[in-house]
Amino acid sequence: MNGQDPPIRFNLPYVTGRELDYVREAIAAGRLAGDGPFTKRCAAWLEGHTACARALLTHSGTGALEMAAILADLGPGDEVIMPSFTFVSTANAVVLRGAVPVFVDVRPDTLNLDEALIEAAVTPRTRAILPVHYAGVGCEMDAILEIAARHGLVVIEDAAQGVMARYKGRPLGGIGHLGALSFHETKNLMAGEGGALLVNDPARADRAEIIWEKGTNRRQFYRGEVDKYTWVDVGSSFLPGEMTAAFLLAQLEDAADITARRMAVWEAYHEALGPLETAGRLRRPVVPPHCEHNAHMYYVLMPDPAARARALEKLNGAGYKAVFHYVPLHASPAGRRFGRAAGPLPHTEAAGERLLRLPLWVGLPPEAVQGIRRLLEAP
Secondary structure, three states: OOOOOOOEOOOOOOOOOOHHHHHHHHHHHOOOOOOOHHHHHHHHHHHHHHOOOEEEEEOOHHHHHHHHHHHOOOOOOOEEEEEOOOOHHHHHHHHOOOOEEEEEOEOOOOOOEOHHHHHHHOOOOEEEEOOEOHHHOOOOHHHHHHHHHHHOOEEEEEOOOOOOOEEOOEEOOOOOOEEEEEOOOOOOOOOOOOEEEEEOOHHHHHHHHHHHEOOEOHHHHHOOOOOOOOEOOOOOEOOOOHHHHHHHHHHHHOHHHHHHHHHHHHHHHHHHHHHHHHOOOOEOOOOOOOEEOOOOOEEEEOOOHHHHHHHHHHHHHOOEOOEOOOOOHHHOHHHHHHOEEOOOOHHHHHHHHHEEEEOOOOOOOHHHHHHHHHHHHOO
16 A cells, blocks of 8 residues: 555445335335345345245344343353454343353364363253354354264354354254354444344244244244234334345345355455465464355464554554454453353464454455455565
8 A cells, every 4th residue: 555545444335326226115115124025035035045944034133142141041041152353242142141151262274163072061051052254164063963962952053153054064043053143344244233143943933933932823824823912021122224135135135246256355365365374474264174164254263362463553553454363251240250260262363463454344355354454474
């Protein structure tokens, strides 16, 4: 970059060009509350893409996780195994039910929940496992599902970063009993805010609708299955409005193209930074061969915290907005108050100190990738 170039943002939301047309259509139809025609079209797309039993749009990925916690019947004193290297919503959904997040270390390669450590963390109070598919790279779901089946546990996938990614050919979020997606502005497919709960266990589908509809059986009423609707279970207001769904539909329709264009940027980074990894200057992301990721982010692991601090200063000083990621939850004030760590978490702590996220969005200029490479390889 030179002094005349605009700064490179960390994230730039991509729009297809049809979003406003669909929003206008929703307004013209005079149907703006949740569960209207656009909501149904988005749900149908998600059900077709993931083969889940029911897809329910939510106002956020956080809302989807909170719905999942209710569906899993979590209550005071119950325990849920999850990584500490994740966003606060993963733990908050559990804590809001009175349950305890039990933090397990991540794998050093993918930074996903280490499946080899899960079983040792299971206690008589354990009710669920909550794997997080970091950077859109799938957790080792076969092993996780096997452990869950052996102990009678619910598996809730936090696939907030995982839309259009797959594990052994299966869409992330569509593998466990329940899955949560996010359509926040920072995600590959977005609606500003938004999310979805994927109900993969058909036995939970009807109750999921009731929770989604504020604890009422309104959807059953609309289908003619009951003669009036009433309050039948716990629930809340999880639905997004129709304008959110209208915006999202335009994104879903172009999901394959958006993913391909993000992948091109990710691959450009991966190629450009290969020599720096060989020289020991950083470590690039690891994607196992049985995982198809979605280019949600490009991160590098610097050798130590000081190296990350220097890289952040250089990149941001030159106009390339780079950021670190999570402060591990087990080390946070609320994490210490509401949760507990199941043994040491060295890889989690290392990621919290060394991980550096680079700008990635559809249309990121190729020269930006090369500029970032030059700064990272400079002494």
